[in-house]
């Protein structure tokens with residue numbers, strides 16, 4: 399950043415763009431948030447909203463510490479988004495259970511438990527009998543499981559709506575239906591050309607998820623290497639007593655909502671920018687769910703949601719200023735964890751842009767690891 403920006407254009411209103419816009423506006427910046435669709439209709443609308451850093455991150459990955467820090471911010475993040483906006487945001491910290499149906503899977507759970515114990519994280523290995531006591535709908539084939547009480551889930555769509563509303567209440571102009579075609583520096587300003595006119599700011603945050611490498615940027619030859627990984631997720635109408643917590647097997651996860659909806663996720667497919675559900679995806683997820691919770695065969699089928707996760711070559715997000723255009727900031731590539739990582743991403747982007755404070759955690763996430771972008 400050349401100097402503290404006062405006018406920021408945020409491109410992309412998924413959870414990341416909305417969280418960043420909200421934080422910048424709350425700290426006094428004048429913000430325009432632009433999306434080609436309605437806010438939250440990219441990958442974010444498909445998300446299961448799980449907040450489970452100890453599941454997705456592996457030992458030694460910088461993502462684990464980043465995700466754990468972000469989870470620590472979640473109580474305040476949800477409370478503030480909800481109270482600033484008046485939008486209710488369902489949010490639960492009821493933990494997770496990861497179940498094993500064979501000894502090989504059980505060995506992996508024991509290794510995860512040992513890793514968590516070395517970090518002082520509460521986690522408990524249970525046998526099949528205890529696992530079924532915790533979750534009576536589990537199949538009798540379950541031989542054991544791993545309980546992690548710190549995990550939780552949030553309604554990602556409601557949270558994004560709350561962030562967008564709260565950004566508006568802090569003065570952000572939210573522009574929906576404005577596809578950005580080009581970003582270009584002009585004097586000390588940054589011009590953001592959309593199909594409906596040009597926006598001007600003195601800094602830009604590129605938070606366009608899977609599409610972040612598709613936008614023309616004057617003066618840049620290379621693009622951030624973000625690619626779409628399609629995820630399909632089912633919504634089932636569960637009958638009877640709900641599961642108590644997020645439940646994983648090695649083929650799917652199940653997220654129980656108070657209204658009786660059970661989310662079943664998720665596929666991971668290289669399908670380009672195709673956002674359609676497929677018969678194969680729906681069948682695979684239904685079979686995987688019924689293998690672990692046979693009562694799911696009796697559930698109603700409410701629909702399938704599809705989103706394109708923004709993946710990067712090293713599975714880490716890209717957060718930081720462009721090497722070439724210092725007034726262009728990236729906040730993208732959050733792949734499987736964008737909901738979980740939103741609070742810390744927003745905080746560190748605002749710290750860097752408005753206060754020039756670069757958190758050490760951003761060193762591993764710098765855009766420059768992918769060249770002159």
Ligand SMILES: Cc1cc2nc3c(=O)[nH]c(=O)nc-3n(C[C@H](O)[C@H](O)[C@H](O)COP(=O)(O)OP(=O)(O)OC[C@H]3O[C@@H](n4cnc5c(N)ncnc54)[C@H](O)[C@@H]3O)c2cc1C
Nearest residue numbers: 410412414434440441442448578607629705735736737738
């Ligand atoms: C099935 C599934 C389940 C998931 N489950 C979880 C989970 O349990 N927990 C978790 O933490 N994460 C989960 N994720 C990942 C999470 O959803 C993503 O990491 C997150 O939504 C990425 O947010 P984003 O704002 O970067 O991208 P998006 O939500 O995709 O937002 C990008 C926005 O940019 C806009 N845009 C693109 N191009 C342009 C343009 N040229 N001009 C203007 N606007 C543009 C798009 O319209 C879109 O709204 C899941 C994802 C999927 C698909």
